[in-house]
Amino acid sequence: MSLVTLLSRTCVTLVAALLAAGPTVAVAAPTPAPAGTPAPPTPGPAATRWAVQPSGPDGPTGRNYFIYDLAPGSTLTDHVGVTNLSDRPLTFQVYGTDAYTTADGAFALLPADRAATDVGSWVRFDRRTWTIAPGRRADIPFRLSVPANATPGDHAGGVIAAITQARTTADGQQVRVDQRLAARVYLRVDGDVRPAVAIESVSVSYDNPINPAGGGDAVVSYRVRNTGNVRVGGTGTVAVEGPFGWRLARTAPVDLPELLPGGVFTVTERVTGVPPALRLTAEVDLAPTTVDAALPPVLRSASTWAPPWLLLAALAVLAGCLAVRLRRRALAKRGAGDTSARDTAADPGRPAGSPATRPLVGPAGDAP
Known part of the structure; x- marks a missing residue:
């Protein structure tokens, strides 16, 4: 089999395969919602159980959190209810501390050694240690004093009731375990409120498939930071586009966790079935909100290359096939020209391109 014939058959096979491949519709893979507030610790074998909730001098008030709007320099008195749900007396350490947003978006309180x-330092109790009888609740008063130089905006923390118990590890070591439950504190200090959210970075990677008909996975990550002075939430979506704004996929909105001022959270989305459209652009559309209102959307994008290798290979083969055909045609024309030139050289009197003639000879061999 000649090289020309082999290339021609390969060209036809690739073209047929490309025509058989149908269009691909990209589908956004579902993304799990970010983790929320961690659950309280599971009771140990001793069944040490208790509850902490906002309260008043006469008992619980039905509040889920301590929520305040106060001016700098103001002071108030409130109560926290600590209920001993165990069958023996328990001694609690009751105090206030600060909150922060963890890397996975959870609301967390500072460890006991910090x-x-x-706002945690603005909470004051008459004493730190409280012993509560089994099955009883203590409504413990505290004072919250806002410094005169407190910065405007949201301050978050918690009122903690902790128990420290001695435990024995598997290797026989004695350790002290600090178990804590808390009621959240949200305090907004009067003044200039500046809600703001920034998308600090966007990255996109693409798992380029060999067969463009199947599509590949695009992984988009973006980091959100609360750059204002109030807590924010909201939703985020990712759109993947090809050249000239060709929309390939769009994810469903993902709920962002509550970000305290200065909090940072990273979102990672995986979008499946994205065709290699040479150049992919992932645009993040963030719709932030506060407890009061929605904020203007925040947009940011990033791009990556996604060359369709099989299609490019097919085009290269097609170009090779075309070059071979043109070469064969040129050689055929050149061969025809050489034959005509030889005929002309054999009969110089004959015009170029005229058919050759043979002299007539009579029966006796004489010329007419």
Whole structure:
């Protein structure tokens, strides 16, 4: 089999395969919602159980959190209810501390060995240690004093009731375990409120498939930061586009966790079935909200290359096939020209391109 014939058959096979491949519709893979507030610790074998909730001098008030709007320099008195749900007396350490947003978007409180510097330090109890009888609740008063130089905006923390118990590890070591439950504190200090959210970075990667008909996975990550002075939430979506704004996929809105001022959260989306459209652009559309209102959307994008390798290979083969055909045609024309030139050289008197003639000879061999 000649090289020309082999290339021609390969060209036809690839073209047929490309025509058989149908269009691909990209589908956004579902993304799990970010983790929320961690559940309280599971009771140990001793069935040490208790509850912490906002309360008043006469008992619980039905509030889920301590929520305040106060001016700098103001002071108030409130109560926290600590209920002993165990069958023996329990001694609690009751105090205030600060909150922060974890890397996975959860609301968390400072560990016991870190001193509060914000709203947790503004909470004061008459004493730190409280012993409560089994099955009883203590409504413990505290004072919240806002410094005169407190910065405007949201300050978050918690009122904690903790129990420290001695435990024995599997290897026989004695350790002290600090178990804590808390009621959240949200305090807004009067002044200039500046809600703001920024998308600090966007990255996109693409798992380029060999067969463009199947599509590949695009992984988009973006980091959101609360750059204002109030807590924010909201939703985020990702749109993947090809050249000239060709929409390939769009994810469903993802709920963002509550971000305290300064909080950072990273979202990662995986979009499946995205065709290799040479150049992919992932645009993040963030719709932030506060407890009061919605904020203007925040947009940011990033791009990556997604060359359709099989299609490019097919085009290269087609170009090779065309070059071979043109070469064969040129050689055929050149061969025809050489034959005509030889005929002309054999009969110089004959015009170029005229058919050759043979002299007539009579029966006796004489010329007429």
